[in-house]
Amino acid sequence: MGEVDAAFIQDIEHRPQLLVVEAEGIPVIDLSVLNSFQEGDDPRGLAGLVAEIGDACKDWGFFQVINHGVPSDLRLRVETVAKKFFALPLEEKYKVRRDEENPLGYYDTEHTKNVRDWKEVFDFMLEDPTVIPASHKPDDQQLNELRNQWPDYLPEFRGACEEYARGVEKLAFQLLELISLSLGLPGKRLNGFFKDQTSFVRLNHYPPCPSPELALGVGRHKDAGALTVLAQDDVGGLDVKHKTDGEWVRVKPIPDSYIINVGDIIQVWSNDTYESAEHRVRVNRERERFSIPFFFNPSHYVTVKPLEELVIMQNKSPKYEEYNWGKFFTTRKLSNFKKLEVENIQIYHFKKDI
Numbered sequence: 001m002g003e004v005d006a007a008f009i010q011d012i013e014h015r016p017q018l019l020v021v022e023a024e025g026i027p028v029i030d031l032s033v034l035n036s037f038q039e040g041d042d043p044r045g046l047a048g049l050v051a052e053i054g055d056a057c058k059d060w061g062f063f064q065v066i067n068h069g070v071p072s073d074l075r076l077r078v079e080t081v082a083k084k085f086f087a088l089p090l091e092e093k094y095k096v097r098r099d100e101e102n103p104l105g106y107y108d109t110e111h112t113k114n115v116r117d118w119k120e121v122f123d124f125m126l127e128d129p130t131v132i133p134a135s136h137k138p139d140d141q142q143l144n145e146l147r148n149q150w151p152d153y154l155p156e157f158r159g160a161c162e163e164y165a166r167g168v169e170k171l172a173f174q175l176l177e178l179i180s181l182s183l184g185l186p187g188k189r190l191n192g193f194f195k196d197q198t199s200f201v202r203l204n205h206y207p208p209c210p211s212p213e214l215a216l217g218v219g220r221h222k223d224a225g226a227l228t229v230l231a232q233d234d235v236g237g238l239d240v241k242h243k244t245d246g247e248w249v250r251v252k253p254i255p256d257s258y259i260i261n262v263g264d265i266i267q268v269w270s271n272d273t274y275e276s277a278e279h280r281v282r283v284n285r286e287r288e289r290f291s292i293p294f295f296f297n298p299s300h301y302v303t304v305k306p307l308e309e310l311v312i313m314q315n316k317s318p319k320y321e322e323y324n325w326g327k328f329f330t331t332r333k334l335s336n337f338k339k340l341e342v343e344n345i346q347i348y349h350f351k352k353d354i
């Protein structure tokens with residue numbers, strides 16, 4: 001990527017300021033207590049941890065975890081193959097390029113809110129194949145099977161990616177249970193939604209950018225799924241918008257930690273007890289950056305709506321109309337593919353007028 005093309009340029013109000021606020025605020029949570037916790041143990045033994053997670057979800061929608069139990073060699077291997085892959089000539093990467101038929105594989109022209117992101121990515125689904133609706137049209141009941149595509153000229157790539165995904169999936173389920181407990185629900189209350197999960201992993205590469213004051217690695221957005229488990233390298237660049245003061249705050253890289261953020265689905269399930277936070281990625285002139293989000297998403301047939309027992313516990317009414325996750329996912333996948341003139345689908349479109 002060379003000169004900054006007009007497609008990358010953010011509107012003035014969304015351009016990053018040069019000042020970076022490094023957060024003390026984003027909580028760092030130690031998960032080591034989980035290592036000694038057995039299936040069937042009394043979850044009250046986790047009360048301290050559950051409270052910490054609940055507070056982090058309320059105050060920030062973001063936290064970092066350490067002593068998380070994901071073997072560090074899995075991460076090292078996937079980081080190594082990601083670097084090798086992105087260093088290949090474009091024509092090699094284009095052999096596994098995403099197209100209108102298959103939204104998986106390599107992609108270098110993603111847009112967030114209709115502005116092009118300064119990055120290249122490689123996407124693969126956790127389940128192969130993954131079933132999703134064929135079209136975003138509400139009346140079209142047809143389903144489609146998504147299949148991963150792998151570069152055969154990098155033989156170690158596939159194994160490293162798949163094993164990493166399984167390692168992080170385990171952490172995602174543990175966090176889901178802790179979040180469920182923190183909402184006053186049984187630990188496994190949310191697990192059933194993920195039986196035929198549509199989770200995927202993205203390898204991100206942000207090359208150095210000649211005009212980091214005009215473009216962004218990823219424009220401001222919220223993650224649409226349930227939870228994101230993100231590995232970032234030591235370069236830094238992820239900014240989170242703090243809910244209370246609207247300030248952009250940098251997430252400090254901590255070696256071998258994961259950044260966890262609540263997505264829109266948990267916002268809806270929890271009826272706004274937890275909110276997904278807006279975030280973005282800044283790029284810089286000198287150093288390339290790599291990151292690997294795992295987007296933990298439910299089955300395509302899940303109807304997303306505020307959990308009934310929670311709404312009763314809160315003594316409130318549901319704040320969202322229900323929506324089908326598969327249709328939402330397909331709409332996003334299609335509209336991300338090209339620059340559309342309309343606004344992207346967002347959960348506030350389902351917010352009730354109350």
Ligand SMILES: O=C(O)CCC(=O)C(=O)O
Pocket residue numbers: 202204218223230232237238279280281290291292293
């Ligand atoms: O690269 C990062 O740190 C975050 C990327 C991100 O927010 C996303 O891909 O949704």
Ligand SMILES: [Fe+2]
Pocket residue numbers: 221222223279
């Ligand atoms: Fe994100």
